[in-house]
Amino acid sequence: MITxxxxxxxxxxxxxxxxxxxxxxxxxxxxxxxDVFCRAIIMPNLDPPITTLNQxxxxxxxxxxxxxxxxxxxxxxxxxxxxxxxPDLLEIGFKERVxxxxxxxxxxxxxNSAYGVTDLSKIDNIFETMERIGMPLLIHGxxxxxxxxxxxxxxxxxxxxxxxxxxxxxxxxxxLEHITTIDAIDFVENSESDIAxxxxxxxxxxxxxAMFNGGLRSDFYCLPTAKREIHRIAxxxxxxxxxPCFFLGTDSAPHTxxxxxxxxxxxxxxxAPFALESYLKVFEEEQALDRFEAFASxxxxxxxxxxxxxxxxxxxxxxxxxxxxxxxxxxxxxNDFVKPFHSGEILGWSLxxx
Ligand code: DOR
Ligand code: ZN
Numbered sequence: 001m002i003t004x005x006x007x008x009x010x011x012x013x014x015x016x017x018x019x020x021x022x023x024x025x026x027x028x029x030x031x032x033x034x035d036v037f038c039r040a041i042i043m044p045n046l047d048p049p050i051t052t053l054n055q056x057x058x059x060x061x062x063x064x065x066x067x068x069x070x071x072x073x074x075x076x077x078x079x080x081x082x083x084x085x086x087p088d089l090l091e092i093g094f095k096e097r098v099x100x101x102x103x104x105x106x107x108x109x110x111x112n113s114a115y116g117v118t119d120l121s122k123i124d125n126i127f128e129t130m131e132r133i134g135m136p137l138l139i140h141g142x143x144x145x146x147x148x149x150x151x152x153x154x155x156x157x158x159x160x161x162x163x164x165x166x167x168x169x170x171x172x173x174x175x176l177e178h179i180t181t182i183d184a185i186d187f188v189e190n191s192e193s194d195i196a197x198x199x200x201x202x203x204x205x206x207x208x209x210a211m212f213n214g215g216l217r218s219d220f221y222c223l224p225t226a227k228r229e230i231h232r233i234a235x236x237x238x239x240x241x242x243x244p245c246f247f248l249g250t251d252s253a254p255h256t257x258x259x260x261x262x263x264x265x266x267x268x269x270x271x272a273p274f275a276l277e278s279y280l281k282v283f284e285e286e287q288a289l290d291r292f293e294a295f296a297s298x299x300x301x302x303x304x305x306x307x308x309x310x311x312x313x314x315x316x317x318x319x320x321x322x323x324x325x326x327x328x329x330x331x332x333x334x335n336d337f338v339k340p341f342h343s344g345e346i347l348g349w350s351l352x353x354x
Contacts, residue, residue: 008289012311013296015040017177017198017249020063022046027066028328029254032272034073036351038309042075044103045112049080053093076100078138082115083122087129094135100304101136109144110223111267120161131172136304138175142224154224155183166193178251180224182234188245196303198249199239201278202269202341207232218265219339239295240288247300250275254328258335271341274322278342280315280349314352321346
């Protein structure tokens with residue numbers, strides 16, 4: 001609900017797609033999300049990936065231990081699907097609320113996806129079980145086929161794999177993650193299936209030119225990659241449309257400088273530190289501030305069948321400077337710092353109270 005154009009108050013939001021990593025970096029990364037969001041769907045693409053109940057429980061414990069003092073935050077764990085994942089394990093995990101969804105990475109499609117699914121038809125038993133128990137399937141919707149142009153991989157995935165999958169499993173609950181194209185928007189909006197999509201802040205701000213602006217800029221390289229400007233404009237319309245099938249998922253994916261400034265730079269944009277401010281800039285520019293609460297705090301919870309948060313937050317129209325670089329608690333070597341999205345920019349909204 002908007003109280004004035006200078007201030008916006010909303011139910012505390014959730015992040016429905018987040019990478020917090022593990023080990024030494026976890027604490028320094030997590031605080032940026034836990035300080036603002038109530039819950040987050042945690043991606044399981046660690047190395048090795050989260051494929052068992054025990055791994056998920058242990059990872060959840062490490063996350064909870066890393067939450068800043070006095071902050072209330074709930075990590076919602078997910079399972080990483082492999083060719084030989086057991087449907088029974090998924091069913092137990094979902095019923096015991098250890099897993100809130102299962103993530104499908106087509107093999108070799110992105111960071112730590114080497115254990116991903118090699119052929120969707122090999123895991124029909126998984127889809128059958130998930131459809132029966134109503135467990136959300138979270139999809140990295142790109143083909144990993146090197147013969148397909150990198151900018152076409154999302155559209156081709158939808159046509160070759162997602163459409164047939166939903167034809168076969170028409171009641172499967174699906175989140176198409178971090179959508180980047182008009183093709184994905186159209187598919188989600190017009191599907192008769194139980195499908196929704198998350199949209200990242202970066203795909204609302206940048207198009208593919210950002211990666212090639214005066215040189216090769218790996219800071220803007222993520223997967224799926226940003227696409228042409230027409231897609232970015234359509235994504236802004238979808239995100240600000242108020243439609244329940246679109247909701248917030250940052251895909252914040254930190255990589256330290258040494259892995260970004262590399263001849264083979266990693267995919268991923270660390271947007272967690274100013275995610276809300278970043279989204280709000282878009283909603284303000286699109287004159288849709290009144291729809292921000294639905295996108296950030298309501299649609300996702302409803303889709304996952306979880307209660308809405310009851311705390312509220314307020315953001316005020318006040319400039320905030322985004323630091324060039326963020327220390328995530330590693331050794332102190334600048335190569336171990338992480339560059340945030342909007343690095344060095346000034347954003348027009350700031351958090352008033354949490
Ligand atoms: O840009 C990305 N980074 N896309 C993904 O799918 C994975 C993520 C990561 O884990 O770094
Ligand atoms: Zn991701």
